[in-house]
Amino acid sequence: MTRPEGHPSVPDPKVGLLLINLGTPDAPHATAVRRYLAEFLSDPRVVEIPPIAWKPILHGIILRTRPRRSAEAYNQVWTNEGSPLAVIARRQAHALRERFGHRVSVHYAMRYGNPGIAAAIHNMVSEGCSRILAAPLYPQYCAATTATANDAVFATLAGMRVQPALRTLPPYYDDPLYIDALRANIARQLGALDFEPERLLVSFHGMPRRTLELGDPYHCHCQKTARLVGEALGRSVEVTFQSRFGRAKWLEPATDTTLAALPKQGVKRIAIAAPGFSADCLETLEELGIRGRETFMHAGGEQFALLDCLNDSPESVDMLERMISRELAGWVQQT
Numbered sequence: 419m420t421r422p423e424g425h426p427s428v429p430d431p432k433v434g435l436l437l438i439n440l441g442t443p444d445a446p447h448a449t450a451v452r453r454y455l456a457e458f459l460s461d462p463r464v465v466e467i468p469p470i471a472w473k474p475i476l477h478g479i480i481l482r483t484r485p486r487r488s489a490e491a492y493n494q495v496w497t498n499e500g501s502p503l504a505v506i507a508r509r510q511a512h513a514l515r516e517r518f519g520h521r522v523s524v525h526y527a528m529r530y531g532n533p534g535i536a537a538a539i540h541n542m543v544s545e546g547c548s549r550i551l552a553a554p555l556y557p558q559y560c561a562a563t564t565a566t567a568n569d570a571v572f573a574t575l576a577g578m579r580v581q582p583a584l585r586t587l588p589p590y591y592d593d594p595l596y597i598d599a600l601r602a603n604i605a606r607q608l609g610a611l612d613f614e615p616e617r618l619l620v621s622f623h624g625m626p627r628r629t630l631e632l633g634d635p636y637h638c639h640c641q642k643t644a645r646l647v648g649e650a651l652g653r654s655v656e657v658t659f660q661s662r663f664g665r666a667k668w669l670e671p672a673t674d675t676t677l678a679a680l681p682k683q684g685v686k687r688i689a690i691a692a693p694g695f696s697a698d699c700l701e702t703l704e705e706l707g708i709r710g711r712e713t714f715m716h717a718g719g720e721q722f723a724l725l726d727c728l729n730d731s732p733e734s735v736d737m738l739e740r741m742i743s744r745e746l747a748g749w750v751q752q753t
């Protein structure tokens with residue numbers, strides 16, 4: 419790097435990138451799942467019920483029953499290398515490390531479970547990172563995901579005497595880089611199917627409807643992503659919301675009821691994409707790929723394809739590299 423004459427040469431600051439995802443249990447067993455669910459479902463950003471009312475339900479009912487059922491579901495998608503979400507998060511970080519080389523120190527962390535956000539930031543700081551970009555890998559902003567990931571980053575810095583400088587990656591639901599990565603990823607997979615789907619469903623994780631009424635932009639972000647992806651692919655898409663939890667009204671239409679209804683409307687061949695998930699996980703592989711498929715086929719469907727998420731595909735790594743480089747402008751020499 420050349421510097422204008424008269425300016426003393428200062429060492430380049432070390433820049434760190436922290437990729438953040440939701441988290442997953444350490445093992446597909448009820449004990450590990452209970453530990454994970456207890457942390458996840460105790461987050462007031464996730465369950466917005468006053469703790470005095472929620473705690474007895476969580477500890478008295480949910481944590482007594484759900485871990486065993488969820489562990490069975492995790493068992494069906496667990497791999498030799500671990501939980502799919504953890505495996506893919508590791509691969510995404512590895513791929514970006516290769517892309518950025520010595521320019522950026524790439525780490526990843528989970529909001530719940532391991533590796534944790536606080537530990538990752540402490541590692542980065544002790545490694546000498548004085549500037550950190552925290553990148554929650556949620557394309558659509560939601561208080562239950564983006565905000566709580568950022569909260570955990572801010573809380574870690576709040577306890578430090580010498581803080582690194584910090585940036586956060588904004589939501590990227592309508593970023594042309596994201597839409598183009600989805601277009602390429604979905605088009606490639608549709609082209610490789612041995613049938614022509616009559617309908618392309620795009621299923622996003624659901625949220626309580628009340629969060630939309632309170633002003634969370636998540637629902638609008640999902641709708642815009644879906645519209646832009648449909649336009650980019652040149653075909654219509656149908657938006658649904660999955661993973662309903664509890665008794666309150668959630669965003670609609672629900673993925674499971676749509677899957678049960680489509681064959682009766684004459685739609686027998688479908689493909690389903692889940693563009694809100696940056697990595698395949700329990701919610702895509704088990705809820706859509708196993709239970710969703712069963713629901714559709716039992717209702718009279720004939721062909722069903724679950725498309726992979728962006729994961730560590732070349733288009734995903736290109737997208738992340740370019741989006742992150744843009745956020746790091748001024749911090750890192752562009753190549």
Ligand SMILES: C=CC1=C(C)c2cc3[nH]c(cc4nc(cc5[nH]c(cc1n2)c(C)c5CCC(=O)O)C(CCC(=O)O)=C4C)c(C)c3C=C
Pocket residue numbers: 440441442443455464465484488501503556560562563623624625626636661663694695698699700701
């Ligand atoms: C009130 C409950 C939940 C809200 C709100 C919620 C929002 C939300 N979640 C994701 C992404 C993921 N959720 C995952 C699993 C999962 N989600 C909930 C509940 C809520 N999610 C539970 C209880 C679970 C655990 C599994 C189960 O018991 O059903 C996952 C997968 C994790 C994995 O280990 O693979 C992801 C990813 C988003 C994006 C979101 C709001 C937009």
Ligand SMILES: [Fe+2]
Pocket residue numbers: 623661
């Ligand atoms: Fe969830």
Ligand SMILES: [Fe+2]
Pocket residue numbers: 661700701705
């Ligand atoms: Fe689920």
